[in-house]
Amino acid sequence: MNKRFVFAAVPLLLLAALCAAAAAAGRSKNPLDLWTTAQLAQPANRTKARAERSIRHLPAPDMAAPARTAPVEPLPALPEQRRGIIRRVQLPAGDRRVALTFDLCERTVHITGYDARLVDALRRANARATFFAGGKWLRSHPERAEQLMADSRFELGNHSWAHANMEVAPAEFRQRQVDWTAGQYELLRDDLDRRLAAKGLPPSHRGPMTLFRLPYGRGGAEVAAFLNGLGYAVIQWDVVGEGGRGNAQARAEAIAEAVRPGSIVLLHANAVPKDTAEVLRRLLPLLARRGYATATVSELLAAGLPQTAPEGYFTFPGDNAIYDNAFEGYGTGARRR
Numbered sequence: 001m002n003k004r005f006v007f008a009a010v011p012l013l014l015l016a017a018l019c020a021a022a023a024a025a026g027r028s029k030n031p032l033d034l035w036t037t038a039q040l041a042q043p044a045n046r047t048k049a050r051a052e053r054s055i056r057h058l059p060a061p062d063m064a065a066p067a068r069t070a071p072v073e074p075l076p077a078l079p080e081q082r083r084g085i086i087r088r089v090q091l092p093a094g095d096r097r098v099a100l101t102f103d104l105c106e107r108t109v110h111i112t113g114y115d116a117r118l119v120d121a122l123r124r125a126n127a128r129a130t131f132f133a134g135g136k137w138l139r140s141h142p143e144r145a146e147q148l149m150a151d152s153r154f155e156l157g158n159h160s161w162a163h164a165n166m167e168v169a170p171a172e173f174r175q176r177q178v179d180w181t182a183g184q185y186e187l188l189r190d191d192l193d194r195r196l197a198a199k200g201l202p203p204s205h206r207g208p209m210t211l212f213r214l215p216y217g218r219g220g221a222e223v224a225a226f227l228n229g230l231g232y233a234v235i236q237w238d239v240v241g242e243g244g245r246g247n248a249q250a251r252a253e254a255i256a257e258a259v260r261p262g263s264i265v266l267l268h269a270n271a272v273p274k275d276t277a278e279v280l281r282r283l284l285p286l287l288a289r290r291g292y293a294t295a296t297v298s299e300l301l302a303a304g305l306p307q308t309a310p311e312g313y314f315t316f317p318g319d320n321a322i323y324d325n326a327f328e329g330y331g332t333g334a335r336r337r
């Protein structure tokens with residue numbers, strides 16, 4: 001072998017090794033490094049990818065309780081100004097942030113999936129977002145749930161265990177729906193932190209969930225007082241991001257037109273609506289062009305004054321009362337026992 005080549009190559013190889021080590025050390029600061037890019041994305045196999053974002057109906061309702069039915073970590077008392085049913089946040093002049101929120105609803109009768117394309121679009125745009133997860137959804141999608149928990153741009157809120165209609169459910173049922181979800185969240189968060197520690201990665205720094213979204217948007221002052229008493233801020237929306245007329249571009253434009261600084265936009269990250277990912281891909285650049293930045297709901301709350309309504313609804317009060325008799329088990333689909 002050419003000696004001059006060897007003398008030139010050794011320092012180069014050393015340098016390359018040092019660079020690789022430095023890159024690895026740099027990367028290791030992020031809990032998301034627990035997964036490869038491919039593992040975070042939708043499955044490469046098209047059939048698997050489609051299956052993941054499809055609803056799967058169960059042969060019988062899944063009524064099983066989680067392994068932890070009550071949270072261990074206490075919630076701090078809710079600040080007075082965060083009581084009630086919050087629809088948007090009044091921000092200081094010049095603050096043009098909006099909160100994109102994604103529900104992960106799941107009743108007892110189905111598994112509702114996960115739309116990785118949508119989460120990819122958020123990550124590519126470096127957008128911040130809040131996910132309101134059903135406890136049963138967390139249990140049926142543990143890996144995806146932990147990926148969301150590991151991403152510091154995202155926050156998670158409580159969406160009841162199995163999409164209970166809090167307006168019609170009795171007190172004990174409500175309490176279980178909230179606590180089971182908080183318990184399941186803790187189990188996954190602790191599992192995530194164990195996995196991170198095993199790989200020498202930093203912990204998730206996730207505290208307990210402090211936000212609650214009313215399933216079906218159903219609930220009034222009494223429901224809000226109950227949830228506020230547990231320490232949860234009740235977060236609804238002032239912009240409905242799904243439904244509407246036209247193709248994905250037209251609907252994205254309608255959302256961008258409807259938002260104001262401090263808006264909270266209702267969307268879903270599971271298979272409940274079909275093409276939210278298409279709308280979101282178009283919405284993110286439209287918002288940026290209008291000078292909007294994204295924030296989590298907690299970041300909006302920290303910056304401004306919540307604006308509340310006496311009850312939850314989609315676009316006008318009472319438009320969701322039809323859900324009161326839609327499903328058995330107070331909206332969860334559970335069979336009566």
Ligand SMILES: [Zn+2]
Nearest residue numbers: 103105215216
């Ligand atoms: Zn929901």
